[in-house]
Amino acid sequence: MPxxxxxxxxxxxxxxxxxxxxxxxxxxxxxxxxxxxxxAAVNYHFGSKDELIAELFVTRSIATNRERLNELKQAEExxxxxxxxxxxxxxxxxxxxxxxxxxxxxxxxxxxxMIRASIESVxxxxxxxxxxxxxxxxxxxxxxxxxxxxxxxxxxxxxxxxLAMAHQTIRDSERLTKLSEGLCDLNDVAGVIDRIVAVSVKxxxxxxxxxxxxxxxxxxxxxxx
Numbered sequence: 001m002p003x004x005x006x007x008x009x010x011x012x013x014x015x016x017x018x019x020x021x022x023x024x025x026x027x028x029x030x031x032x033x034x035x036x037x038x039x040a041a042v043n044y045h046f047g048s049k050d051e052l053i054a055e056l057f058v059t060r061s062i063a064t065n066r067e068r069l070n071e072l073k074q075a076e077e078x079x080x081x082x083x084x085x086x087x088x089x090x091x092x093x094x095x096x097x098x099x100x101x102x103x104x105x106x107x108x109x110x111x112x113x114m115i116r117a118s119i120e121s122v123x124x125x126x127x128x129x130x131x132x133x134x135x136x137x138x139x140x141x142x143x144x145x146x147x148x149x150x151x152x153x154x155x156x157x158x159x160x161x162x163l164a165m166a167h168q169t170i171r172d173s174e175r176l177t178k179l180s181e182g183l184c185d186l187n188d189v190a191g192v193i194d195r196i197v198a199v200s201v202k203x204x205x206x207x208x209x210x211x212x213x214x215x216x217x218x219x220x221x222x223x224x225x
Contacts (some may be wrong), residue, residue, distance in 0.1 A: 007045045009035040015056050019112035023053060023122045054124040060114055061128070064136045067095040072142055085146045087206060089197045092139050092159070093166040100170045102189045118171050135159075147204065154204065162200040169196070 013035035013164065017026045028049055032039050032143035046052040076081035084093075100111045100118075117125050143155045150158075173186045185191065199202070 003045075006037055010032075010037060010045060011054070011056060011059075014052055014112045016052070016109050017115055019054070020111050022116055023120050028052075029167040032136050042194055043169045048080055050122075050124040053122060054128060056113065057117055057128055058132075060061050060110060060117075061132065062113075064095050064099055065132075068092060069135055069138065070138065071095065076142060083142060085143060086148055086197055086201050088139060088142045089162050089200050092191060093196050093200075094193050096170065097166055097193055098189055100174060101186055101192060103187055115170055118167055143204075150204065158200060161203060162196060164198065165196045 007019055010031060010060065014026070014031045017030055017034055028039060028042055031052070032042060035041075046055060068091055071094065072083070072088060073092055075087035079087070096114075100115050121129075140152075143150075143159065144152070145154060147155065169186075169192060176184050177186055
């Protein structure tokens with residue numbers, strides 16, 4: 001088998017097994033058997049199980065982040081260089097939600113792998129998430145242009161909360177469906193995105209002074225000597 005075909009076969013087999021069974025339960029020998037290659041090929045192309053997981057996650061993440069930045073660029077161009085905060089947050093959370101939710105995407109190996117990565121968050125994935133933040137800085141810069149009256153602290157928290165809502169929805173979609181007895185339709189991906197964006201915008205549009213007052217009120221009073 002040619003080298004590039006071997007690499008592709010290993011990646012495809014690993015992604016499928018990780019999506020089906022999780023990261024802890026899949027060994028390199030499982031991947032070797034599924035890809036019909038020898039263990040030396042895995043070591044040659046990736047070096048270790050962690051490096052293989054990292055390669056898969058980076059590949060999928062690059063595609064998602066490229067889509068995010070393309071949508072952000074389009075929103076800013078449409079706004080003459082400054083997009084509305086709703087459009088910015090929609091570009092941020094829309095691609096990962098569309099990539100993982102909905103009846104078509106949930107059945108795909110790529111979506112199931114990314115859902116598994118969100119749920120289990122193994123060390124190589126955590127390291128990548130903590131390191132690869134440049135695309136998020138571009139979103140903060142766009143948010144700053146959209147809401148110049150808000151502090152950077154509020155913008156960072158706003159971005160963080162929007163991402164948290166998206167990730168939690170991806171991680172616990174099944175639980176939410178059961179909890180709501182089907183009232184919350186996770187297959188309505190556009191509706192899910194609308195709700196997350198609406199809540200995030202409302203939080204950011206709240207009075208900055210009120211947020212500051214709430215934070216200050218919870219701090220202990222200084223000691224007087």
